[in-house]
Amino acid sequence: MLRSLQGLVCRSLKLDHGCVLHTAARDGLSSVSSQDVPAENPRAVFHTSESDPAKHTEQHEGRLYNIPLEEVKAVFPHGLPYRFQQQIQTFNEARVMVRKPALELLAYLKGSNFAHPAVRYVIYGERGTGKTMTLCHVVHYCSRQGWLVLHIPDAHLWVKNCKELLQSSYKKDRLDQPLQASVWLKNFKSSNERFLQEIKTQKKYMWGKQESTEEGRPLGEVVEQGLARVRSASDAVGVVLREIKQQSHRGSFRLLVAVDGVNALWGRTSLRKEDKSPVSPEELTLVHNLRKMVRNDWSGGAIVTTLSQTGSLFKPSSAYTPQELLGKEGFDALDPFVPIPVPNYSPREFESCYGYYLERKWLQHEKAHTEDGKAELRFLSGSNPRQLDRLAGPL
Amino acid sequence: MGGRSAAVMAAAVGRVLRLCRRWGAGPGAQTLRLICTTTAVQRKNAGASGPEKYTEAFIKKQIEEFNLGKRHLANMMGEDPETFTQEDIDRAIAYLFPSGLFDKQARPLMKHPTEVFPEQRKIQWGEDGRPFHFLFYTGKQSYYSLMHETYEKLLNVQKHQDELIAQDLPLQKEKRNLAGSRWLTKIELEEMLVEKMSDDDYSRFIRLLEKLVALPCADLEEKYIQKFSKEVPAQLQKVLIEPLQYDERGVAFSTGEGRRKTASATAVVYDNGTGKITVNGIDILHYFPVLQDREQLLFPFQFLGRIGKHDMVCTVSGGGRSAQAGAIRLASAKALRSFVTEKEVEFMRQAGLLTVDPRVKERKKPGQEGPRRKFTWKKR
Secondary structure, eight states: OOOOHHHHHHHHHHHOTTSOOOHHHHHHHHHHHHTTGGGSHHHHHHEEOOOOGGGOOGGGTTOEEEEOHHHHHHHOSSOSOHHHHHHHHHHTSEEEEOOHHHHHHHHHHHHOOTTSBOEEEEEEESTTSSHHHHHHHHHHHHHHHTOEEEEESOGGGGTSOOSOOEEOSSSTTOEEOHHHHHHHHHHHHHHOHHHHHHOBOOSOEEETTTEEEOTTOBHHHHHHHHHHSGGGHHHHHHHHHHHHHHHHTTSSSOEEEEEESGGGGGSOOSOBOTTSOBOOGGGBHHHHHHHHHHSSOOBSEEEEEEOOSTTOSSOOTTOOSHHHHHHHHHHHHHOSOEEEEEOSOOHHHHHHHHHHHHHTTOOOSGGGGSHHHHHHHHHHHTTOHHHHHHHHTTO | OHHHHHHHHHHHHHHHHHHHHHHHHSTTOOOOOSOSSOHHHHOOOOTTSSSOSSOHHHHHHHHHHHHHHHHHHHHHHTSOSTTOOHHHHHHHHHHHSOOOOSSGGGSOOOOOHHHHSOOOOOOOBOTTSOBSSTTGGGSOHHHHHHHHHHHHHHHHHHHHHHHHHHTTOOOOOOOOOOTTEEEOOHHHHHHHHTSOOOHHHHHHHHHHHHHHHHSTTGGGGHHHHHTTEEEOOOOSOOOOOOOOEEOTTSOEEEEEEEEETTEEEEEEEESSOOSOEEETTEEHHHHOOSHHHHHHHHHHHHHHTOTTTOEEEEEEESSOHHHHHHHHHHHHHHHHGGGSOHHHHHHHHHHTSSSOOOOOOOOOOTTBSSSSOBOOOOOO
């Protein structure tokens, strides 16, 4: 089937020499001949060897920087988007693009005064534009700087698909989620070993009738307790959050609260109690404690959150602004915050992403190497990072 | 006077309806399938199928009745019976007998009997049983007589040619315009001769005609040859390509419309663009989440190699997701014609970008579950 004018005109060129050379054919021919030439350059153009986010500036915008794999395992036990994890496995390296929203956030963080109450940043944007990746970039920066990172990979996981709901022993009308809490505690432990030894508890906590944690014990013990006794995992999470919050203003460490999908905390849940009545988010221990963390009544750190429509419940797919996704309750709770919009790829960013795929030989189709193929990809993906990623997969 | 005219009217009506029924029931029933070829090519010739079904006297009577009916109809409509043409008759019948039937040939109709009743072969032998034509016993008398005639003409032309050569006069070399004409088809020839012929016979005749035409002095028999040739209808009407319009900012733009199934779309393509496309005010990434639809939109631009060069604003309504995508594709292709050379327009047409997709949902038939699916067949 006749897919392109180029092929037809090239064929007709071979047949009759006197025919008028079409400009498109000329471009096509020239691009075919010149694609061998810039083979060495793309590496230099699209990548940057600066792997410390602290040193990223506008100069590095649009470029990809490498995170060593051990660091990835240490800093991001959870939190990276699933497709990105697959990409890391395929390419055997983790390359994150430096984009303007992330640079903006980093600039704010660098310039923020930690004596003041924590500033809240809300990253929002349409689906698949890179909000979670921006968050991960910021998390990487903070962990490099030595902050204590409280990273909740997806708050939506806590408000839906929970198999076990236990009634909380601490407060009668709250519900515990042992599984989710224990999973999170495990990941938290692996990423913040150092701090768990340094931070000491300030109160005595009773776990049930026999067990208790004394005052002055390292926080690691609380985490162990939560992992060992799964029933009290949610309470352990609550204790951890509380201790960290109380001690952050002392200044011995900086705290970053990174929550992905913060709109889950104020929406509806899809969980039901045993009498089939719907559960509202306040009734969940984890959500309740997290809400306390996200309030700006503490100082010595920052709160970076992302809105996410993808996992959200009962929200239309076209909703992406804070107003729509947080609802009135959430908006009032988070207000005031600094909104950070994340757009689709700019032409430069698109070029570098495309160049990266080409260089890693991810785009195997022969047409993908041509200018036309690039234009086609740009059109079909609408410069949306997720769409581009999905498109480039089968090619 | 009133009673008489009423009786006359009733008689005229009866005549018309009878004509209409006969038309449907007679062996000359002609069915046309919806394929885009000329009707001449498709028609079956049933006139030569068998011996006479209508006697001459009968046909004469029908003609008289038709003429009488025509005058009555003219009277009824208040027009002059002398100058009542066939078109007037058609209009009058459509007015008097409005019909909602889709098939035009099923509607009431009043035409001259020679059009209604197919030509019949007259009895070809006399009262003593002796045939009139000398070639009757060949079985295909009209065909062979035609071949004889044509060959006679050929010999004539050759004789004339020899004479000219003998006199050393130049042979006329005006070529007939073969491009604009075609020979009669087999069916048309059969109709003309009122006799069935086989494919071989037909091809022999055509070869003889071509041989005749190939001779230099063939214009001698031009009139004879013209009896067997037909003008091919004019080339596809030249579709007017609108010139570019310019809006307030000075940017060139052009509009196009397209339809597919039940969706209809209008597209406005602007020059000097970045490849942004908006549908009903929404970006295409949000309006068409499915890749297939976006590929359909991409196709015209990709074909012309103008992916990032134009902006487009479209409105679309009706149909489903795929139909809307197809409609916008057609609309954008039509709009792009104004930006592009004629040769490229021809390429686009050949690629099928400018053709309206005729496929629509087929009607469900009674006695079946769907358009094609039959009910489950049960043996007992």
